[in-house]
Amino acid sequence: MNLPNPIARLVATQNSFDSVAYAQCFSETAVVFDEGKTHQGRAAVQDWIAEANEKYKATMKPVGFEEKGAESVLKAEVSGDFPGSPLVLSYHLVIADDLIQSLKITG
Template sequence: MPTDQPQHIAPDALPEVITRYLGAHRVRDTATALGAFHPDATVTDDGKTHQGAPAIETWLTRSASEYTYTTELTEAWKTDPDHYVATHHLEGNFPGGVVDLQYRFTLSGGRIKTLVIEP
């Protein structure tokens, strides 16, 4: 786990693999989004963990079709070269209609190894 204090960074200073995932996820491009992940990556979202490419692909497909929403990247943080947080503001037809979520990324070998999404 990272031990350094997080540094606030410009959202466009996030690593390319993170911006590629976020952009692909926003336009519901499952193949490109999935390609950003390490083959045995894990994603934790809404209290459920999805491990490995097949489970993450199912999660991406479900999340793209379950609700309609807009997302805006509002902040970014870097703890070390492998740990980043991207804060997103979402509005849509999901329960509550508005939420700010933190996407906590751990990178390994130039790909996303873990992603935890939580308020």
């Protein structure tokens, strides 16, 4: 599957559990929506993914990708230490200047 650079980097850094490199995929003012919470800014994104990596140890396997106007949607099979694993989750992304501006994760 041919993914845009920021999304390919996001998957690679998630699968290596590198929260610093993961956060570098995002702009300084990026917003992440996950599990009913909002994380604003690159530092908050790094804290969120570091905590999630510790808690869930989740890896991603892309299974679908489409672009819908300004939004890209990555569907990924996510496996880890959580009930129902593996699950297919949708990652709704807005990308500008080769960085993720927003990410919303839905089931």
